[in-house]
Amino acid sequence: MENEIRRKPRILCLHSFRTSGRIFQMMISRWPENVTGELDLVFADAPFPAEGKSDVEGIYDPPYFEWFKSDKEFKEFYDFEKCLNYLEDFMLTHGPFDGVLGFSQGATLAAALPGMQKEGVALSKVPTIKFLIIISGGKFGGAKFGLPKLAARAFSSPVNCPSLHIIGELDFLRDESKALMRSFVDPVVIKHAKGHCVPRLTGEDADKMLQFITKYHCMKSRI
Template structure:
């Protein structure tokens, strides 16, 4: 039987939150137990656009800050969404193959829509199928808060078979949205934590859920380099 060391680690592309950066997400995820992190191959990518306004984490984490796409005040119209998808695909072609996507906040909203858009053939058509997603403080395009970019119009038209792990904070302003998103996945695994809109440290129970999810992922055939 293979030991953990012998098994291929799932390769995961990590998408940061709104007006933050790859480096900031790397630091936050880095607080998870080493025993979990050493089972994953994580690649952190900066969004394609420099932040167009003030970042909530100014003064806590150093700039530069990035965003994945832009939207108007009430999220009914989106700009640069198509370019963002091209940017992601280009990176995945050059640095992949990737088995899964992890996203936080704006990165999680994007990550949640990618498997459906890929299945529909409107995004990521030149890269292998996304095998799973890890959604932290996520929400759904077309939900009560976020409108739908044109390209994502049918991303959630049928429940997604893509395995998903959702990390939802009890005090998160996006809790309701993140909970509603669960209905879009066939078999969502969920980790609840007491904090707000953040990447939580993981207690023993949460760690067990996370490990169980990764074990399930390991049973899928992972992409060969």
């Protein structure tokens, strides 16, 4: 007879602009234990050292990293392929992963991954991403961000990857986050009253996240 074991969903966590995996882990640690205890969260550092001042200096210690390089207006991108290759190597080494969770720059990158994976221009060596959790993300090719060549078709059609979008009413990326949300098929949304941050999850919002993840993850793996 086959034995069944309970397996937590393994989620790759991508931090924000000029922060780090360790900093993102500290932010996520404010979520209730009944959420984090049900997830296998893996926090990665981005491949490029920060090339300027971080907004979290004096709050969190360095080093700080960036997922991709761009001009000051985030319209032209450089070494984007290196970012994707680095990410694929990390996933091969530390995966397999069920989903991807990103905040800010990490969320913008995460949101484009399913489309690029479908087009065969990224993550061809790893399993298909089952779901995304997007916190304060933007959209490549939207009003604020340009479009890297490798992501040219990432949003050419509605993205058919289950997605949960956490959007702050006072977030400077609120409109971008909403535009990104509309690029997905049947998105799930959690709204909060704060700005550009990783909000605390309480009550119904915490339940909503767990229900979303459980729906798209097989909690029992057969061995």
